Amino acid sequence: MVSSRETHVTQQPGPADARGGGQFWRARNFMLFFVATSASTLGSAMVSVALTFAVLSHGHSAMILGVVLAAQAAPVVVLMVPAGAVADLWPRRSLMVGADLLRCASQGLTAVLMAGAHPSVAALVALVALVGIGNAFYGPAESGLIPVLARPEDLRRVNSLLSLSGSITAILGPSLGGMLVAVGSAPIAIGCDALTYAVSATCLSFMRTMRPTRRAATPFHTHLLTGWREFHRRRWLILMTAQYGILNLAAFAPFLILGPVSLAGTPHGARSWGIISSAVGIGGIVGGVIILFWRASRPLILYELAASALIVPLFLLARQAPVPVVALGGIAFGAGMVILNLVAQTTIQRQVPEEALSRINALFGLVAQGLTPLSYAMCGFLARSVGTKPVLVAGCVVVGASVVVLLMCRETWQLRDVPA
Known part of the structure; x- marks a missing residue:
């Protein structure tokens, strides 16, 4: 071809x-x-x-x-x-x-x-x-x-x-x-x-x-295999992608699914979740501004800081905090999610050769988006089996553990913000 x-x-x-x-x-x-x-x-x-x-x-x-x-x-x-x-x-x-x-x-x-x-x-x-x-x-x-x-x-x-x-x-x-x-x-x-x-x-x-x-x-199949080899030989990319999948299961789905569930039985629950959702959007703008003006020399350290911010809204929902306080957690969630995406995207763009860029982004996106239906289904099943609060608490623990593990990896500290 x-x-x-x-x-x-x-x-x-x-x-x-x-x-x-x-x-x-x-x-x-x-x-x-x-x-x-x-x-x-x-x-x-x-x-x-x-x-x-x-x-x-x-x-x-x-x-x-x-x-x-x-x-x-x-x-x-x-x-x-x-x-x-x-x-x-x-x-x-x-x-x-x-x-x-x-x-x-x-x-x-x-x-x-x-x-x-x-x-x-x-x-x-x-x-x-x-x-x-x-x-x-x-x-x-x-x-x-x-x-x-x-x-x-x-x-x-x-x-x-x-x-x-x-x-x-x-x-x-x-x-x-x-x-x-x-x-x-x-x-x-x-x-x-x-x-x-x-x-x-x-x-x-x-x-x-x-x-x-x-x-x-x-040949097309050779082209696919070459993309996989480019992905597999970068250990920092494997770690970053795997953690994003974990965050999908342990943070994104619990917040977006169990947040409305937690408020459904309260007065004005729909309006309260609307306020929190707007706060997430505001947090996304905050995260974009942070990346616009702050150049992190070690991008994966910033990636871990953003991941740790996702613990805040999960903890507040588990504690059944007042809606204004959870909305502040929503700002942290929105900012953390946007920073994660921007750091991942920019780092891949600067570290991966241009001729393999779309394949690498597709593999990362498969984990980022492909796990979403599974994470939603698992979250609902677990909440129905053991309750909403245990799932939220488990999410906090899993996210925190993933941050600690990646901060202990040398690739997290060694990767610098310079083109490969």
Whole structure:
């Protein structure tokens, strides 16, 4: 198989760079990328609320809603690693444009379908599965394209700005989606999501690129194995990825699942959890600002500090602290989660060769996202078996133990924030 790779103007310094032209195109490309990412993220945040209530408003049960949401999540888990290999072989920008167009068409048809009186569940499942396929290919290509758009020394700030945009849209999107649902226009919210994908595809299409270069033919399975070898020979990456999986099971799921459960039996429980959820969004902004202005020379130490912050909200929920106090824990949770993601993303971008970047990010993302359904199911089962408080306390212990173990590993202290 002969593959083509896309080389951007920022990679090859030349006369334009000496005159400042390369810096201009780097800024131009990043602004187009920033607008594309922000637009599609806002639309996705809106549709997360709109699709849920659109399904329920047609009289479907919670089980049907679960099937619909699972149909969108499953392709990401199944296709993420192969999609990472494809993104390392073929032009990443082109893959992202194709994924955007697929998601735009799927969401547009979903809006039309849900505007009808009796939408077909089978058709809805098929359409949201196409969105999931687009998500599976967009993510690895996006993570591999960022280092091409920014210099190595700017990656931390670039990732932080993208995270801040994501945190803000995560707060605004559900509110806008909820407003549209409240006036009876859930299909319009879904249609707006389709429009944001069109905006994203347009911006990405205007990014300036050089003529693609050619690489030698490589069998696809060999390409996958090469990516696994690149992952396996970095022990710090294995440790970081394994701990993220542990945090998924011991911190993320207990907080997001057992938090609402703990408040469900209290007066104004839904409103209280809404306050805490908003605090998580605020914490995400705080975490993005911290990374924007603080350069950690040993990134994995900062990674462990962020992981330890996740203990705070679990402990407060276990102690049944007042809602304002738990909201402060929610700020710690949001900040810790964003710092974990930003440190992981930036460190991988600076330590892994560009030609293997999408495969490595896909393997990390498989643990980050692939364990989410399992962690939710395990958390609910354990809470029902032994109670909410023991699960929260166990989460505190497991997270704390993982931090202590990794701080005892020499790789945590030896890895420096310099390009490999």
